[in-house]
Amino acid sequence: MNTVVNAFAVNAASTPVVVLRQWLLRRLGPAAGLWLDESLASLGGGGSDRDLYRCVSLVSRKLGKAALELDAAELAAACVARPDWDPSSWTVDQAARILLLLVTGPEGGRFASRLDQLCATADIDELVAFYRGLPLYPEPSRHRARAAEGVRSNMKVVFEAVVHRNPYPAEQLADEAWNQMVLKALFVGSALHPIVGLDRRSNAELARMLGDYAHERWAARRTISPELWRCVGPFAVGPLLEDFSRVLETGTAAERAAAVLALRNATDADARGLLDRHAAFRDVVAARGVDWTTVLAFN
Numbered sequence: 001m002n003t004v005v006n007a008f009a010v011n012a013a014s015t016p017v018v019v020l021r022q023w024l025l026r027r028l029g030p031a032a033g034l035w036l037d038e039s040l041a042s043l044g045g046g047g048s049d050r051d052l053y054r055c056v057s058l059v060s061r062k063l064g065k066a067a068l069e070l071d072a073a074e075l076a077a078a079c080v081a082r083p084d085w086d087p088s089s090w091t092v093d094q095a096a097r098i099l100l101l102l103v104t105g106p107e108g109g110r111f112a113s114r115l116d117q118l119c120a121t122a123d124i125d126e127l128v129a130f131y132r133g134l135p136l137y138p139e140p141s142r143h144r145a146r147a148a149e150g151v152r153s154n155m156k157v158v159f160e161a162v163v164h165r166n167p168y169p170a171e172q173l174a175d176e177a178w179n180q181m182v183l184k185a186l187f188v189g190s191a192l193h194p195i196v197g198l199d200r201r202s203n204a205e206l207a208r209m210l211g212d213y214a215h216e217r218w219a220a221r222r223t224i225s226p227e228l229w230r231c232v233g234p235f236a237v238g239p240l241l242e243d244f245s246r247v248l249e250t251g252t253a254a255e256r257a258a259a260v261l262a263l264r265n266a267t268d269a270d271a272r273g274l275l276d277r278h279a280a281f282r283d284v285v286a287a288r289g290v291d292w293t294t295v296l297a298f299n
Contacts, residue, residue: 016081016136020099023068027092035062036096044103049114052104056118056126059096065125066092084167084196085135097126098133106138115146124155131161134168144172151181160190170197179206182231183213192227193292199230207235211243226251226258226295233262236271244271248278257298260285 021040025033039055068090070078078085087095104114115137119130131150137143147169150162162169163185169178178201185192192198210232217224229247236244247259260282263275275282290298 014081016078016085017099017102019074019077019081020095020102023070023074024063024092024095024099027066027068028063032063036099039100040103043100047104049104049117052100052114053118053121055100056097059093059100060125063092063096068092068095082135086165086167086196087132089165090132093125094129094132097129098136101130101133102136109142111138112142112146115143119146119149124157127153127155127158128161131158132166134162135166135171140168140172143168147172148177151177151184156188156190159184159188160194163190164194165196167196169195170201175201175203175205179203179209182206183209186210186213186225186228189225191296192225192230202231202234204235207232207240211240214243224255226254227292229255229258229262230292233259233266236263236266237268241268241270241274245274248274248281254296254298256281257285257290258295261290261292261295 021036024036028036043052043055068087070088070090075086075088078087101111101114101118105111115130119127122130127150131147134140134143134147147162150158151169153159163181169181173181182192182195182198183206184190185195210228214224214228229244232240232243244259244263247255251259256278260275260278263271264282266272266275285298288298
C-alpha cells in the first residue's frame with residue numbers, strides 16, 4: 001500500500017484520494033482495511049481494468065454499506081480537498097468504489113472510458129456511487145455526457161446522485177441542461193434546496209419556464225412545490241410578479257413563506273411594495289427563522 005499512499009501524498013491533507021482512504025480506514029476493521037489497501041496498491045500500481053471491475057464488484061461484500069457519518073472536521077477536510085464537496089450522506093461502499101476508481105490514474109480519456117464501462121454494467125448502488133463521484137474526477141468536461149445520462153435516469157435515487165449535494169452540475173452544465181435539470185427535479189418531486197449553486201445559476205429563461213410550469217399545475221388543479229419560487233424571485237417582474245401576488249394572497253402557508261423568501265432580496269420597487277403589503281406575514285417568517293431547508297414544513 002505504501003506505493004499508493006506515497007503517490008497521492010504530495011498534498012496529503014488536500015487530496016480526495018487521501019481523505020477518502022483516511023475516512024474509510026477509521027471505520028473499517030483490520031481485515032476490511034487490509035483488503036482495501038491491497039486493492040488500492042494493486043490498482044495504483046498498474047492493475048488492469050478487469051482488476052478494477054472485480055474490486056468494485058466486491059466492495060459491498062468486503063466493506064459493507066454502513067453510513068460514513070463524517071464529523072465536522074472530516075467535512076471541513078472535504079471542502080479543502082475539493083471546494084463545495086459534500087459527502088455528508090455518503091456510505092462506506094460509495095466512498096470505496098470512488099476511491100478505487102480514482103487511484104487507477106488521471107489520464108482523462110482512459111479514465112472516462114473506465115467510468116463509462118463501470119456505469120454500463122453497474123447496479124443501482126454502484127451507479128449512485130459513480131455519479132456522486134463526478135466532482136472528484138479528472139478533466140471534468142469529459143464527463144458532461146455521463147452527468148446528462150444520470151439526469152435523464154428514470155430512477156430517482158440515481159437522478160439525485162447527480163443533482164443533490166453535488167457541485168458538478170452547477171460547474172459544468174450549460175444553461176439549457178441546467179434548466180431542464182431543475183424542472184425535472186420539480187416534476188419528479190425532488191427537493192431543490194440540496195442543489196449546489198441553485199441561486200447562482202438562476203436565470204431569466206429558467207424563471208419563465210417555472211412560471212409556465214406553475215400555470216400548468218394551477219390549471220390542472222395540482223399542487224406546486226413552494227421551492228419553485230426560489231428560482232423565480234430574482235426575475236419577478238410583470239406577469240411573474242403577478243404570480244407572486246397570487247401565491248401571497250391564496251397560497252398555503254408554506255407557499256406564502258417561500259414567496260417571502262424568494263422576494264426578500266428583490267431590488268424591483270414593485271416587488272418590494274408587494275412584500276410591504278404582506279409585512280405582518282413577512283415578519284412572522286423572519287421571526288421563526290424560516291429558510292429554504294425548512295420552508296416546506298412551515299404552517
